[in-house]
Amino acid sequence: QPPPCHIIYAPGKPMFDIGGRLYETMYYNTSENWNNHNFKLKEQVGYFRDAGIHVYGIGYKTADIWKPDGSIDFQKVYDRLLDALMDDPDAYFMYCIATDNPPKWWCKAHPEEITGYANGTPDFECNVEIKNIAAPSMASKLWMKDVADFQRRMVEWLEASPFASRIFAYRTDYGVNHEWHYYGMTQYMPDNSLPMTIAFRNWLRENYKDDVSALRRAWHDETVTFETANIPPPADRNRPSAGIL
Numbered sequence: 001q002p003p004p005c006h007i008i009y010a011p012g013k014p015m016f017d018i019g020g021r022l023y024e025t026m027y028y029n030t031s032e033n034w035n036n037h038n039f040k041l042k043e044q045v046g047y048f049r050d051a052g053i054h055v056y057g058i059g060y061k062t063a064d065i066w067k068p069d070g071s072i073d074f075q076k077v078y079d080r081l082l083d084a085l086m087d088d089p090d091a092y093f094m095y096c097i098a099t100d101n102p103p104k105w106w107c108k109a110h111p112e113e114i115t116g117y118a119n120g121t122p123d124f125e126c127n128v129e130i131k132n133i134a135a136p137s138m139a140s141k142l143w144m145k146d147v148a149d150f151q152r153r154m155v156e157w158l159e160a161s162p163f164a165s166r167i168f169a170y171r172t173d174y175g176v177n178h179e180w181h182y183y184g185m186t187q188y189m190p191d192n193s194l195p196m197t198i199a200f201r202n203w204l205r206e207n208y209k210d211d212v213s214a215l216r217r218a219w220h221d222e223t224v225t226f227e228t229a230n231i232p233p234p235a236d237r238n239r240p241s242a243g244i245l
Helices: 039-050 074-087 104-109 141-160 194-207 212-219
Strands: 005-010 013-018 021-024 055-061 092-098 167-173
Touching (some): 055 074
């Protein structure tokens, strides 16, 4: 059975409570890059193991295990966790469900759902997250539905697997560097896609309490409506109005 896991506050700092044993909130994190053939990694894992830390971040790139037919290659996940336990039999894992570099097949199947760029176009061959990569918009309801289903199946499989007692937490990632930053954030001015435009207009309705006159006063535009308001273009974004903002 999985051990009960909590974050507790010991005098002066938080700690992981895993099955009644306290661990520092520091762990050796590889996210989705654990590679049992990487001898430098094995050496570093040995340092953590011998120091009695035994807590690691591990996972798998979604694009490497989520197939176009919707299935998941659980064998790869099994093999990676087994490799990690061979390096440290006392290990506990924070499992990273890494969707930061999403499957190309999903993006190609749903081009209307991917992030739009005010200063460029999505590049389906790009894998650099800070550039104009083709990736689902954070406002895409279809992506949220599909990736939530993927995450549910991953967790259900892991909780029913022999490794359940070794997983103390899950982490869901998206955006640049797993950190939920917008794709293309360096120079491509995200996100003006249709899903984000719809989300932006819904936010305007909420923010201005569905009062179009309040919107027009704020925007200094007597013609704008909640149905026509658009995400600011590059010219507006590049004109400072509050210091450097």
